[in-house]
Amino acid sequence: SSGINAEYGYVKNVIGSGRIAEIHGDKKKRVVGVNNLKGTMDFSCDFRIKRGSMPLWEGRIETLKFLKERILKTAPGASACGIGFPKRSVGELQLGDTIDCFKLMVEDRQFIDPRFFGSVVEGEEEEKKKEQREKWARGHYEEPKYI
Numbered sequence: 001s002s003g004i005n006a007e008y009g010y011v012k013n014v015i016g017s018g019r020i021a022e023i024h025g026d027k028k029k030r031v032v033g034v035n036n037l038k039g040t041m042d043f044s045c046d047f048r049i050k051r052g053s054m055p056l057w058e059g060r061i062e063t064l065k066f067l068k069e070r071i072l073k074t075a076p077g078a079s080a081c082g083i084g085f086p087k088r089s090v091g092e093l094q095l096g097d098t099i100d101c102f103k104l105m106v107e108d109r110q111f112i113d114p115r116f117f118g119s120v121v122e123g124e125e126e127e128k129k130k131e132q133r134e135k136w137a138r139g140h141y142e143e144p145k146y147i
Helices: 124-138
Strands: 008-025 030-039 046-051 054-059 063-066 080-085 098-108
Touching (some): 030 098
16 A cells, blocks of 8 residues: 555645756765756755656755855845755766755545535526526516526
8 A cells, every 4th residue: 555545636836946057976975956947946845857758866965055055045036056865865866957845745636526615516597597697688587686
C-alpha cells in the first residue's frame, strides 16, 4: 500500500525555475550556482533537477543562498542564487541542467454525481425558465413565479 488515496492526485506546482551556471564541490558536498529564469526559489519547497525532460534528482535542498547569505526565498525576478545539496544525494550534474522549485498540491479527483445537487442538470433549469417566459409572452401560460 502506497498510502496515497486513489481519489486524490498529487500535482507538482512549479513556482520557480532556473539553470545551473556553476558547479562547486565534489560528490560529498555539492553547491551549484543557479541563474533564475522565472518565479522564485523557496527553501521550504521540493526541488527537481532535469536534463532536457528527463528528471535526474528530486528532493529537499540543504541551503539556499544569495550573495553568501542564507535566505529562505529568492525575490521574484532575482537573477541568481546558490543551492547546496545534502551529502551524496545528487549524482553527476552538468552546466545547463534545469532546476525546478515546486510545491506538492493535492488535486481532488472525486466524481460528483449530478443527482447530488437535485434532479436538475446544469443548463436544464435555464431552459425551463426560458420556455416559461416564451409561453407567458404568447399568453398561453400564467406569469412564472420564481422562488
